[in-house]
Amino acid sequence: MNFYKTFAFSSYLMALVGIISLTTAEGSLYLVILSSIAISIAYYLVELKKRVSIGKTFSIIFALGGIFFSVFDFLVISKSFVLSLSHLLCIIQIIKFFQKKEDRDYWQIYLISFIHLVVASALTTDISFSIFFITYLIASIWTLTLFHLKREAAGKVLGNEIINKFFFTNTAIVTLVTLIFTIAIFLVLPRIGIGFFKKSLKREKLLTGFAEETVLGDIGLILKNPDIVMRVELLIPKGPIANKLLWRGIAFDYYTGKKWKQSIYQKKLLTSDARGVISVKGSYSDSVKSQKENLILQRIILQEMNSNVLFGLDHIRSISNLSSGLKRIYVDYTNSISTTWPHFQMIMYDVASSTESEFIEILSEKELKPYLQLPKTPIRIKNLAMKIIGDENDPFQKAIKLERYLKFNYGYTLNLKRTPGTEPIEDFLFFQKKGHCEYFASSMVLILRILGIPSIYVNGFSGGEWNEFGAYYLIRQKDAHSWVEAYFPDRGWVSFDPTPSTGNSLFGEGIWGTLSLYMDSLQMKWDSYLINYNFEDQKRVAFKMQRQIKTLQSTTENVLIKLRNSFSILAQVFIKKIKYFLMPLTIILILFIAFLIIIKARKENIFKNLLKPLKEKTKIIFYNDMLKILSDKGFKKKPETTPLEFVSIIRGDKGIDFNQIFLVTEKFYKIRYGHKELLKSEETLIQQVLKKLRGLK
């Protein structure tokens, strides 16, 4: 593959991933499409067709245009400095792609794409970021490696031998190893969370009905909103709960006739024990009748929202495992749990809740007084109350009767109509006879209070969609609900829900429904293990690893001891039984090994190579014989004398035939240096010469 084409492609890919991650995190589809098209056009025209590259003047003009647009963006569109700056960087990056690029330009493009990724990480917590992250990692490794090679070559043309299958395989391995290191470092990096400028760039969800006061109708505003509020993983027990689920948020005691609010603005700061568990105990006064509790442990991942309320399954007993965003936890006199600030970013915490029937709170008359507050109530509501309870004397039964009455005699609707000149509750009870949960709950609280039963109006969420893949409940804004808590001296606070039930899963049916559930469970895991990974999780991981190492150590020791024992027994048996066969077995083993060696050596011509010098030595032995004969005759060849020099030295002396000696020497040269074979006739001749030499005196 062409080096330069691959380099250009990976550079554009890296920039594209950066831009798409940013625009996707913003949730702006048109920006995703627009920027993708712009970069694709740039790649096509500039890199593939080599047609266009804009000059400096045009670049400046476009950049100025970009600056004006980003000012407009800051003031009107995004109204965020960071986002408008990111958009400006997008524009600059695209302009750079249309220019003729030098090394410095490439560095700027890569830096901008990195900034896009960083901004995207601050804007989103969606699992789609993981795909962008991994793609960016792959693209950046390719790009930076190729860019480095291109720079270092400094004008030298790089051939196609670099980009081959080996390069891509290696890059894939490098990416995988980098990812492993990334995860390891991520797990280990300390989570301190100083939090000077902690407000997230992400816009928190607007959630009405969970502030210090709520107007009748606030909950109704969000009952059509499918946005996810929280995910609740059931830790104990695992699996869906059969009972009706009421996720308690905030409670109100004072009704003005149109809105609910808290009469006493007083909160108690809760502290954690040595294990980091914050005990709520369910009572502002902390007095309890029974400690026997059957707890339900939930892990709640709460999305960012403009409320500081913490939710949990009714009745919340303790909170623990707080994510880094949670510092101070408060409880008020209505047992509503909250933090100092609204949740600017996603938070995670564990809640232990007990079933209401096993928990009893003791309250004095003075403490119960706010829960009996009534506004100016029309007489017919009081008459209705009497009519509903009939002869019933037991307060609890009265409440049950009232709950049933409202549930079965009034209809549910989100499309409210109002009768002019009437109070909302009066209108609901006597004219409209249908409404949503706020009206049902408010009506019940009023009537209970008329009957002298202390009660409060509670806002929270009800039900949720069970996701079997992740074993958690998904709660959306449309699950927002209002219900009633009534106090009975022998039962404590008991929840009543007079609203007729409604609601469908938004995940749908069939394969898409299943796929949606699965994707949401992945999102849940992403939120749980990565987005909300905190110091407590780090401690847990460290302890777990420590335990696993210890377990592994002891397991290994046990296995080794067992092995050792087994071997010693086996060895004893073996020695006893096999000692007679030891010798033959050893011989067979040696022979077998030798056989294998020979096969291998033959394969690699080792013997041939070993024998080669030996063969050669054998072939030239005649020359050594001749030297020996001559030495005996008094002609000793000195080591520094070459064979031919030796011939010339002994020339003509003592009757030695020079020609014969020369012939033998020549044949020696032929074999030794010419690596040739002697003919039969030559061998015969040599033998004759040697014979003659031996015969000389």
Added chain:
Amino acid sequence: MHLPRKLKFTKEGTRFVILCIGIGIAAINTGLNLLFLILAMMLSSIIISGILSEISLRKISVKRFHSSRGHAGDELTIKFTIENLKMFLPSFSLIIKDKSFEDLSAYITKINANQKITFPCKKIFLNRGLFELKEILILTRFPFGLFEKSSKILCQSKIIIYPRIKQINTETISLPKHFLQSPFNNLAIKNSDEIFHGLREYRLGDNPKRIHWKSTARFLKPMIKEFEKHQESNISILLDTFLVENNDQKQKEFLESAISLCASLANFFISKNYNIFFSAYTPQFTKISFAKGRDQLYRILETLALIKPNSSKNFSFLLDELSESQITGYVIAILLNVNQGKNKISAKINLPGTLLHTINIREHSVFNYFKIHQTA
């Protein structure tokens, strides 16, 4: 032998680390785990960068081949052989730098496993002398150009650069004619230092190889060629290295010219098969006895290459050190100082059969070569 690795940041690497710190601060401040993820990615790329650069440098053998001698002003080829001794993995982006030369470096984009690459570099040594070549530096900035990892390979060797040899302008040399020719005529025995003297009658014991057959046929009795040793085949070159002021640049230039002239003369006469004797203060008293051939030339050139000026012993001292047998035949004295009077030298070198020529570098431009005045 490899020395330990060294690591340093490049410009981009410094910026990358600063960016890491910035992201780290942002992550710690906001507590956003995705920022921690990005920080972790950056830190792991630093680790990967270190691992890959180490793999690139590992098991790379660099060898330097060159001739052990050269001449000043001539191109010398230095060959580098780089071999990747790894079994499977290639190395990328290697820069080879020879620490002995600032401008000698090479870049290798990729070298496969078990591959050997050879590349020659040409280097001109302007000055004579002994050059010790030191270590070779091999470095890489692979894979991202953030850090530079280098390793030195000890690869010591020496090159002796001989003085510049130039052709002698024989027209400017006022030498007896026979000095411009080979001292041997056709009748000389090969590799003999004798010259044909005449013919005489063969006597018992004479070497029969010296029988001159033509004369024998003419005189009808065996006639043999007679040779005598050619004393005039000896040439002594004496070099004055005395500098009054060692730091004087002009004097040093004269010395260099004198050395170059010495080398050129030695080369010229050895090519004519003369016996050459050489002596000078280097700064110790040095003499190279009479000999001929290329070996003798290289001995003289090697001495000339390593000569350092001396500021204590002038030419007279040199003459005093020499014996009569060492200043016979043709003596060429190359002088640096004007005060070395020719008569003074002649008085010292006054043997029968000795011919003295002086070349005073200060008086005669070396570019004319051997514009010398023959003395009696």
